[in-house]
Amino acid sequence: MKRDGSTTVVYAALGGNLAIAVTKFGAALYTGSSAMFTEALHSLVDTVDQGLLLYGMHRAKRPPDEAHPFGYGLELYFWSFVVALLIFSLGGAFAIYEGVEKIRHPEGIRDAWVNFTVLGLAVVFEGYSFGVAWREMRRRHADVGMWSALRRSKDPSTFTVILEDGAALTGLVVAAAGVAVSVWLDEPRADGVASFAIGVLLVGVAVVLARETRSLLIGESASAALLTKARDLVAQDGRIARIEDVRSLQIGTDSVVLAMVLSFRDGTSAEDRDAVLDEAQGRLRARLPSLSYVYLMPARGGP
Secondary structure (H helix, E strand, C coil): CCCCHHHHHHHHHHHHHHHHHHHHHHHHHHHCCHHHHHHHHHHHHHHHHHHHHHHHHHHHCCCCCCCCCCCCCCHHHHHHHHHHHHHHHHHHHHHHHHHHHHHHCCCCCCCHHHHHHHHHHHHHHHHHHHHHHHHHHHHHCCCCCHHHHHHHCCCHHHHHHHHHHHHHHHHHHHHHHHHHHHHHCCCCHHHHHHHHHHHHHHHHHHHHHHHHHHHHHCCCCCCHHHHHHHHHHHCCCCCEEEEEEEEEEEEECCEEEEEEEEEECCCCCHHHHHHHHHHHHHHHHHHCCCEEEEEEEECCCCC
């Protein structure tokens, strides 16, 4: 079965995070490192998150029916919002709690080389997953910077992986620093501080992800670039005087509802008007395949 770019991104993240989570939990139990345990929990949450994204992607592909005439594309946004809640609660909040406990009751780390080995391997796996997601995002939004691309993207399966893996790579550096200070400077509380810092990082990522998915979930317009192309395609016909109104709704990663109200030049007959609407709709569907539903109508009072 052929996978699209978004599905490949999620599968790459799922495989990497599952392997890393198992390895980190083993290292945390063996060495007693709080930061390593927090990192293991982080990877486990990420693994569950990718599973939920795959489930949401599967559900979103269901065809329209009587209960949902525009399809189920918005379901992916719902599950992405659930992912944000999991990162906040199971990842961030618990990591902060674990860090505070380790600061209050510090314990030494045994065989720190195990932690450093696992963290090094995790950087390799997380870096690969992040690279897959990064390339997919650049392919879709090569004309803008990464932050603008994240804000512009209508595909939560990709920008969620980028945010999660970016946080994971940063967390690995923080965890390594915490272990190093704990062992080399004989300051076990540094391990707890690292765990606390990772928790704050995850809470921040969860807030950003929740904000982005919330906007999509409650109904977000199509991208400005797509609407500009749609206007240009419709305005090609000289019998159209102006475009009175444009309304759009993103109902899935690659699915948009578009409605336009058009004014016609004086003297345009009813037959010509109908022909203009049909031709404009044909151009839109041919050039912009993400337009799943197109509604063009003449302005009131027109010919």
